[in-house]
Amino acid sequence: MDTALKPRSTGRLMIVGFLSPTVLLLLFMVAYPIFSLVHYSFYNFSALNPDKGMDWAGLSNYEYLLSDSGIWKRFVFTGKFVFLCVTMQMILGIFVGYRLQKTFRGRDLLFTALMLPMMLSPVVAGFLWRYMLNSEWGVVNFLVSLFGFAKVDWLGQAGPALWAAAVVDTWMWTPFIILLATAAFRGIPETIYEAAEVDGASAAYVFFRITLPMSAPVLFIALILRLIDSFKQYDLFVALTGGGPGSSTETVSFAVAKTAFSYFYTGEASALAVILLCIIMGLAMILVRHLSNMGARH
Amino acid sequence: MARIELRNLSIRFGAFKAVDDVNLSIGDGEFVVYLGPSGCGKTTTLRAIAGLVDATSGDILFDGRRVNELRPSERNIAMVFQFVSLYPHLTIAENIVFPLRARGVARAEIARKLDWVTGVFRLGDELRRYPGALPPGARQKVALARAVIRDPAVLLLDEPLSAIDEQFREEMRWELGHLQRELGVTTIYVTHDQREAMSLADRIVLMNHSKIVQVAEPDRIFFEPASVFAGQFIGSPSMNLVDLVPVAGGLRLGDSTVVLGAAELPSGIAGHGRPVRLGVRPRDLRLVDGEGHALAVDDTFAVGRERFFTFRIGEAILQGTDHRRAGGGEGRVRFVPEGLMFFDAESGLRIAGGGRPA
Amino acid sequence: MTATRNQAYAHLSRWILLVLLGLYTIYNLGPILWLMISSLKSRADLFAMPPKLVFEPDFSGYQSVFGVGAARDSASSVGVFDSLMTSVFVSTVGTTVAVFLGTLAGYVCSRFEFRGKGDFMFFVLSTRMLPPVAVLVFYHMMFARLGLADTWLGLVLIAVFVNVGLATWIMKGFFDGVPKEVEQIAIVNGYSRIYAFLRLVLPMVKGGIAATAGFCFIFAWNEFAFASILTTTRAKTLPVKISTASGATGIEWTQICAAGVVLIIPVLVFFYLIRRHLLMGMTFGVLGRR
Incomplete structure (x- = not known):
């Protein structure tokens, strides 16, 4: 890149004038809340009656959270959910993306159509699948019974509900993996494949030894973004399971919302939110470092 | 293998x-x-x-x-x-x-x-x-x-x-x-x-x-070279091409006054009966102090040790090598007979001339 | 012959791949199609088992969404149309403001080097990463204190916040595609930087601004987490309304299906407009910059 324009006096004015609204907004909407969140997490108080004041609690909120089996249960559930849906999305997305590399009639149209689910509101997705997964009159169980299996109470039992949620998240977000995977595959020059063909490598060998490793940097971005998004998943569970049956499908995000807005244990909710933030920011840091490495290589 | x-x-x-x-x-x-x-x-x-x-x-x-x-x-x-x-x-x-x-x-x-x-x-x-x-x-x-x-x-x-x-x-x-x-x-x-x-x-x-x-x-x-294309594609600087016009006593180069006489022409050319083009590489088109055709030299220049000259025949600019001694006179243009190649003007195929140097 | 065996094998694997792709297409597009079909069913047909593929179309779901016809007076329908209006207003205004801010910030980030630029860009990126519920713990109190809870203004603020980072990154990408010489020539000819930006560069990124607006609108339109917690009665957006659409007889599926389709339609329209920029928009401009 050539050198940037010199920030002379008008330039400096422009920088300040153009950036300050956004900076102010973000300070107010991101920095201030996060700062307050950390602050609250050391206090016992409830947003219901803030006038009652805030009692210093030290680390007790954190101690309580880390010793509470209910919270651990939610972390374990979130972990299972993340693992399941991200694995399914990655495999499915890479496969479909690979298949869509080949040209055939109507490919571009199909590709565009396949992108649709990720553009939908998670609430619509959640309710739509809740409707389809109904144990009595849902179309999924109808198909299940067509193949001669017994109907499954998908959303009424903890185990199937986890799978159902993962299937719905996979439905929504596999297109995202397809989108990134095809972009990554397109970036591999044709001669690389020709060389491999002449060298006598089978299609599977080429896929695992050349296509996958060479698209790894982009697929890694896809992976991290999906880890972040599925780890903080909230909307989908509100619409699909409402956290149930019981509390078996409550994610960490769900637990933060419930603690803060149903029980109004604001201090405790803040502490849990801080833990959630740290995990997400850790993943984000990995992503940012990866991106700057990628940038440096170009 | x-x-x-x-x-x-x-x-x-x-x-x-x-x-x-x-x-x-x-x-x-x-x-x-x-x-x-x-x-x-x-x-x-x-x-x-x-x-x-x-x-x-x-x-x-x-x-x-x-x-x-x-x-x-x-x-x-x-x-x-x-x-x-x-x-x-x-x-x-x-x-x-x-x-x-x-x-x-x-x-x-x-x-x-x-x-x-x-x-x-x-x-x-x-x-x-x-x-x-x-x-x-x-x-x-x-x-x-x-x-x-x-x-x-x-x-x-x-x-x-x-x-x-x-x-x-x-x-x-x-x-x-x-x-x-x-x-x-x-x-x-x-x-x-x-x-x-x-x-x-x-x-x-x-x-x-x-x-x-x-x-x-x-x-x-x-x-x-089998054809005009082969002759021109290979060799650097590339081969000169001029249409030849039949006149009394030989073939004239384009609309110039230079006429290649029987001594310079291979046998069979005269009887070809169709338009002929001459191809000659710059190394076989020489500006010398001795015998040769009188032609108006356009320009001379040197690329390292080698000296070149150009002259015009109609629209075409021909390039040759300058073999005059330093500080020599006006010089005359000599066509090295073994270096002359004759092509059919229509098909582009070589009909006479060329061959390895002895 | 190895050649023929290889060809037979290649043939077989090609067919298997094609069948798998077909199955995936059904999994991917089937549910959306099913939603559209279901939205036209009467309540009785909706619960029919086996599901009916041939049925008398029934528009009661849509009637209640738009507050017309027989559904007008039924208690359950009240507010769905209001929610639709809330969604339209909030998404439109929020998108406009976010794109305006993002265009300014994106231009500066594309054209100038200044201290803290990297930090700013990361700060902006963080809006994509933040778990909504985390900041909501604080917003909930802040909005109450500032009188923003359950108001359109509060929702607009959220719509701007959700999108300003995205808009900045995407617009930076589009500005990066405009050669710097455009401004340099203008400045050499005595025009001001502002003039160069407004009259020369901006017209060159019109398409980019439209694409950015398309993305912002979709995300604002779909936004649920913030709206569900920060609004209670007066200012419910359509996604929030859907999530609370349960009446005396349980979940109002006819309404939900129709409202779902109504929610999807603008998304379809904008999605079509931005389809070429999907990679850029979905990765926060990290990939797919041209």
Whole structure:
């Protein structure tokens, strides 16, 4: 890149004038809340009656959270959910993306159509699948019974509900993996494949030894973004399971919302939110470092 | 090792004929260079031999066996591409042994071959590095090592040196020629650079507009070009061309006053009966102090030691070499008789003249 | 012959791949199609088992969404149309403001080097990463204190916040595609930087601004987490309304299906407009910059 324009006096004015609204907004909407969140997490108080004041609690909120089996249960559930849906999305997305590399009639149209689910509101997705997964009159169980299996109470039992949620998240977000995977595959020059063909490598060998490793940097971005998004998943569970049956499908995000807005244990909710933030920011840091490495290589 | 034969090979892309009815046979261990301007069909021919492009019609034979339906991997060929085709995520060593690994060759055998090829290409220091860390020239060397490691019957090279800087190219060219003779592998090399073709080839296949123009040894293609195109494409600076007009006592150069007399003309030209063009390379068109034609010299200039001059005949500007002694007079233009080539003006084919210098 | 065996094998694997792709397409597009079909069913047909593929179309779901016809007076329908209006207003205004801010910030980030630029860009990126519920713990109190809870203004603020980072990154990408010489020539000819930006550069990124607006609108339109917690009665967006659409007889599926389709339609329209920029928009401009 050539050198940037010199920030002379008008330039400096422009920088300040153009950036300050956004900076102010973000300070107010991101920095201030996060700062307050950390602050609250050391206090016992409830947003219901803030006038009652805030009692210093030290680390007790954190101690309580880390010793509470209910919270651990939610972390374990979130972990299972993340693992399941991200694995399914990655495999499915890479496969479909690979298949869509080949040209055939109507490919571009199909590709565009396949992108649709990720553009939908998670609430619509959640309710739509809740409707389809109904144990009595849902179309999924109808198909299940067509193949001669017994109907499954998908959303009424903890185990199937986890799978159902993962299937719905996979439905929504596999297109995202397809989108990134095809972009990554397109970036591999044709001669690389020709060389491999002449060298006598089978299609599977080429896929695992050349296509996958060479698209790894982009697929890694896809992976991290999906880890972040599925780890903080909230909307989908509100619409699909409402956290149930019981509390078996409550994610960490769900637990933060419930603690803060149903029980109004604001201090405790803040502490849990801080833990959630740290995990997400850790993943984000990995992503940012990866991106700057990628940038440096170009 | 293999003999290769192309029989009536044609390749079409839609309405475009990339290769048009090509016939050629290449001997075992021969080094053949396909030469021609871009888009002439030389690379397409090479890719058809590799199996990366399907022949529309005609046969490709290896040792008399038709290979049209075989996949590239089943043809026992190796290929080096114009743009670097190394796998960026593999080390140099892993790149070189890739063809062996892909075919499931035993580990000990792989190690032995790697040792051998490392020695041949002097790649010992680079083995653990990645392609990105190497200059383009070295990368092509690795690509070449990868190509020869499994003793292919045919080595196909698609402009392998064109992306390398000038200095390293000379060296690589020499090494490549040396290596080919040592291995004795049948080699087909595609280039648009006549110097590469002249210095490497046993035979040159000159292509233009999807057809073969001439197949000959480098010397012969230079001294006995089959057509105007061959004469002009090979040799630098390029050959001068002038239409000849029949007049009393010989042939006149365009609308000039220069008339080539019987002494300068080969027999048979006078009786050709159709328009004739003269081709003469600058080295055979000399400005001398002694005998010659009187012509108005336009300009003289020097390129290093060599001095050149130009003059006009009608619209055409002709270039020759200046052989006058320093500080000489006006000079006269001499046509070296052995250097004169006569082409049919319509078909472009050579009808007389040319030939190796005695 | 190895050739023929290989060909048979290649043939077989090609068919298997094609069948798998077909199955995936059904999994991917089937549910959306099913939603559209279901939205036209009467309540009785909706619960029919086996599901009916041939049925008398029934528009009661849509009637209640748009507050017309027989559904007008039924208690359950009240507010769905209001929610639709809330969604339209909030998404439109929020998108406009976010794109305006993002265009300014994106231009500066594309054209100038200044201290803290990297930090700013990361700061902006963080809006994509933040778990909504985390900041909501604080917003909930802040909005109450500032009187923003359950108001359109509060929702607009959220819509801007959700999108301003995205808009900045995407617009930076589009500005990067405009050669710097455009401004340099203008400045050499005595025009001001502001003039160059407004009259020369902006017209060159019109398409980019439209694409950015398309993305912002979709995200604002779909936004649920913030709206569900920060609004209670007066200012419910359509996604929030859907999530609370349960009446005396349980979940109002006819309404939900129709509202779902109504929610999807603008998304379809904008999605079509931005389809070429999907990679850029979905990765926060990290990939797919041209």
